[in-house]
Amino acid sequence: MINSKITNKVAISFIRILAGIVVLILAFLVGYILIKGLPYVSWHFLTSPSKSVSAGGGISGQLFNSIYLLVLSLLISLPIALGAAIYLNEYAPKNKFVSTLRNSIEVLSSLPSVVVGLFGFMFFVLKFGFGFSILSGAIALTFFNLPILTSSIENSLAAVPNLQREAGVALGISKWETIIHVIIPAALPSIVTGIVLASGRILGEAAALIFTAGQSSPVLNWTNLNPFSSTSPLNPMRPAETLAVHIWKINSEATIPDAVQISAASSAVLLILVFVFNLIARRLGNVIFKKMTAGGK
């Protein structure tokens, strides 16, 4: 007979080893990228524009584009996803149609991003004539992002116990007020996690953007804040290569002598950008959560 204590010990050690492997791989990956890339990252690198044939270019435009596109696509997709998730979780009747809808959304969230990119290319770039632009890119990212965000917010809302909804209703507060003031604050930390994960995917996304936001970064005049001017960084109709697309491009068609270094440095910056965004979003989420729920006091 096998001693259950020993079985238990073996199982625990096995799980520990598996967890250790995951941590090791991650640490190796992050360490490798940072060690390879960080030596080339400098203030100059971050703040000067990229060059197309000579060495010594930077990534200022790409860095800005990545953040700008992230913010824009979140601005579009977050309200829609929130609304859809609230409807699905709080109001939708439990029938065939709604469950089909829910399943479709889940299927959509595993749609390959290159398909989304091609769709965006055909529809927004060509048919609607938006061209390779921030707008086309933001819409493609929204398509790509919406199902993931909706599903994750819906799950966050579903995790708030029904007791909380009953409590609100029993106090003569309307369902809507209960959702806004009780359910969403309670779900906030988990919603923020969903947004952070989605943002990480957006920042790293290349395939959906190559055909929509384009692969070029025009010369930008940082003091020109008129969004209708072609040299303004805010202009939504200009092409905008992001960091991820930049990394892809210089690796596939290296026309610059320092492609290897720039690619390594860009990867390190992209990684740090994701970390920083992650931290900021969680901090912000925490502050709001504490304000609304008296948590942590």
Next chain:
Amino acid sequence: MAKKTNLEIVDQLVAETDYDRYIIQLSKKHERAIETKDLTVTYDGLKYAMNPATIAFEKNKITSLIGGSGSGKSTFLRSLNRMNDDVATVGGQILYQGVDLNAPEIDVFEVRKRIGMVFQRPNPFAKSIYDNITFALTQRGKYSRVELDEIVETSLKNAALWDQVKDSLDKSALQLSGGQQQRLVIARALALKPDILLLDEPASALDPKSTMQIEETLVNLKNNYSIIIVTHNMQQAARISDYTAFFNMGKLIEYDLTRKIFTRPKVKLTDDYVSGNFG
């Protein structure tokens, strides 16, 4: 001893010797908190989860609803403040201050403010103790800080929680113990100044000491509120309630003074249930 003439039998179905059902009616002398006339509830549109129930609850008294699991106690209780609105179809009348609360034109939000409800599992909001009590108020009207402070203090005092939390009103309500949370939830309901308090097994998730505190709280509240409480605890029903109603399989079987239900019930089913020879 209370005079027999105060209470009269209304149920027409009763047999001469052994009653099938026995439901007392309050005489004119007893002020009514709320009463139902042929209240029915169905969840699926086909089968009654509550068969026509006619019962009047006396004002400023505690009434216990007892009966086996699935007998329809919660179903009945939740209908009184229209909590079953989206879940079930409720028929018949619910009379409160001369108005039928079950009528479609009734403002359910107002109903739920007048008729507060406390559930089996404590459900404070993930907010501070203070905000838990003021939240519903500030959603509806304008109150000054002084008024709110005052309401928070009185509600917490009425729920016998003030002394324990007065120095930590801005702490999260989730950090309170289960018994404290349940009293906070009672305070939260009291803050809306309801007439009637409905409680669905409010102490079943609590230890004996917290249970005693809740019971004491309820008995003290009786002077100003009418209380209807669902309980599985026979001793509790006997200890705190003036009237007791016994439900079985979706039917109101017997309704009488608590001491009568527990000493000389008129229906055999009730006798079996209160003496423990039941399923």
